[in-house]
Amino acid sequence: MIKRTFLPLLLLTSGLASAADLTEMEIRWLKAGAAVLSYAKQDLKLPIDITVQPQARPNDVPLALGYDNGRCKLVLSMRGNDNAEDILAGVPAAQRPLMIEAMVAHEIGHCWRYAQGVWHALPAGFEARQPPQPGAADELRDTRREEGYADLVALAWIQQQHPEQYASVAAWMRKVREPAPAVGSHSTLNWLQLATTGAAFTPGLPVFEQANLVWRQGLLQDR
Template sequence: MRQPVCFALICCFNSIDACAADLTAQEVRWLKAAAPVLAFSQTQQLVFDITVQPQAGPNDVALAMGFADGRCKLVLSLRGNPDAEKVLADMPLEQQDLLIETMAAHELGHCWRYAQHAWHALPAGFVGSGDSAARREEAYADLVALAWVQMRHPGQYSAVYRWLSGLRDSSSLSGGNHDTRTWLRLASDPQRLGVQAQPFADVASLWRDGVNLDNPEN
């Protein structure tokens, strides 16, 4: 993992405004949009490091979750990244903060799986190919993101669902790690995500259904 910016980013987790002098306006905007997810993570005992890249690499996405030394690492790669907001380009400005929040919830789903020592693990009783392990994790995170929206912004579910489905509906993703369309089709009705108001539990059944459909061996 790249070296973080030299200032202590833990303050951004607790008080973004206190770090504003060390962050770009774009970074402050993204962190503030993600703040509800970061606050929720604390209630779930999901404490992770936040790293702001001083310079994005050629293949870095704007927001990602990594793992090192048994901890989750939320990495923001906006500086020098011309494609950082490409995923927001066609969306109305008033919806963009919600989409950043949704992306943060996706990354939180990854952290949850890692913290539960379930990374790349199949549901109990299932078999599957290791080649599809990364896709299953992306699918789980997509479902957590949608469950978050249904829990916190139910009136915006349809708009976010269309946006996420559009991202995953690219022919270039077909069969790849981010081809989560099997699971997204199951989530077209938000009521199928569950009613427990806890995104990790809410998506469990639907994720298992998608694993079953994605792998005919089950």
């Protein structure tokens, strides 16, 4: 299991001078995701910058990932965001760091796809039933597929690092996704239902490859 310390993580992040520049909530979230971020930056050499918004905008989620000039941007939007931790409502305090770790792993899954140059692309050897047609429906479908992949990366990470907690995290993720409409960009139950237990993932492979194998199964049902 990968264990990292928090202070080296802060030294690795771009634009953060010290922990003193962060709020208590930001520190908690970064500390919870430290192992994932350190693995991504140090072991995988993914190009990740961490950005803290000085003021969240309406409807901002607390944690998001973008891609700009060849680098992933992990954005924390917690300042002035009264709903920042609503996603953790009902989760026991002792388990909240684990759920945040899964969320960070989800965003790293997005970063991996961007960095590999396969964002919104089908995996090699996978043929769509119909050719892509530009439009809102296809964009929504492609985004949903990326969210499904990232959810599976999160679960593969949890299975690798915290197998004894897998059932709790998987159940929480299904609960989070259930309210979304069937056509929503985060409606990923098609994939989550394939990974209700950690046995869905192939041991010994990198988490991105483990996620990809299950993702392909879900894609067969998502065309």
